[in-house]
Amino acid sequence: MDNRDIDISDILAEVSRPDHHSGTSQSHSNSYSYSDTDAYSDHQLLTRAWTSERCAPELLPYPHDLMERIMARVQTQISRIEDIASSGPEGGVGQSNGHGYGQGYGYGYGYSNPHKPPGPSGTQNANLILSILQTDLSRTQFLVRSFLRQRLAKLTKHAGWYLAQLQRRQLQDSNVGVEPETERYLSPAESQFLRAHQSLLSELYGSSFLNAFPPTLRRLDDSTGGVPMVEPPDAGAAVVVRCLVDGVWSNEGDVERSESGGGGGNDENGEPATVELRMRRGEVWVVRWRDVRRGVERGELGLL
Numbered sequence: 001m002d003n004r005d006i007d008i009s010d011i012l013a014e015v016s017r018p019d020h021h022s023g024t025s026q027s028h029s030n031s032y033s034y035s036d037t038d039a040y041s042d043h044q045l046l047t048r049a050w051t052s053e054r055c056a057p058e059l060l061p062y063p064h065d066l067m068e069r070i071m072a073r074v075q076t077q078i079s080r081i082e083d084i085a086s087s088g089p090e091g092g093v094g095q096s097n098g099h100g101y102g103q104g105y106g107y108g109y110g111y112s113n114p115h116k117p118p119g120p121s122g123t124q125n126a127n128l129i130l131s132i133l134q135t136d137l138s139r140t141q142f143l144v145r146s147f148l149r150q151r152l153a154k155l156t157k158h159a160g161w162y163l164a165q166l167q168r169r170q171l172q173d174s175n176v177g178v179e180p181e182t183e184r185y186l187s188p189a190e191s192q193f194l195r196a197h198q199s200l201l202s203e204l205y206g207s208s209f210l211n212a213f214p215p216t217l218r219r220l221d222d223s224t225g226g227v228p229m230v231e232p233p234d235a236g237a238a239v240v241v242r243c244l245v246d247g248v249w250s251n252e253g254d255v256e257r258s259e260s261g262g263g264g265g266n267d268e269n270g271e272p273a274t275v276e277l278r279m280r281r282g283e284v285w286v287v288r289w290r291d292v293r294r295g296v297e298r299g300e301l302g303l304l
Helices: 008-015 036-055 064-087 122-157 159-176 188-208 252-259 265-269 289-297
Strands: 238-243 248-250 278-280 284-288 301-303
Touching (some): 122 188, 159 188
Antiparallel strands (some): 248 278
């Protein structure tokens, strides 16, 4: 093999190699230094969150910390790709990008390459490196976008119900002086979207036809006659779950709290856990969502 060429296995090894030298990636106040294990684990968590959100009939708690780490890595990788593309093969793919990040073959997650790219065959090698980095970036961006679209679709479908839950919980939490529980379920952007969506919808309905009705018939959350206009998510929908914990998992505690009126959270929609379940690690069951909701939220069960 020509000494000027790089074997594909060498390039892949360089792409995933973390920096074990002096921490240049720590020189910038906004820099991040993650190991391969951290990046891989977060990608697994993001994939699991995306799968669970697609399979669950209602919103799951928003993973604030995970999304912050993922978006930080995405921004870092975008900057690295731009810098490598603008520097060209003669610009030194292994140089610093001026932001405290090594500009080597690393994934852009705070990694840097301690070795200079070999030989003058840089154009093909740089293009291959950019292709690898862009493919990895596109994979992460797809998961993030699809994850957020699923959540927005649920918010749009049950906007009235989620807004009522948001307002009620904020009122309750403000009375006792604690942080609103809904912040676990919605990001600030989602809360803003929910309020704006429902406000625009109310204005549209009002200007289109509701203003022609008597005042007593203009409400969008009327429950007269025992039939509420606001439809909650279907807590009785069937879902497929896998047990992720060692030993035996049980929802006995969730059922007991529901029976005693201490279910809290989304169980307050009137459909708490009612059937006791016991699962062993690796078992796959088809069950009602209401009976496994809390186990999924705690990470003890995974949706398939």
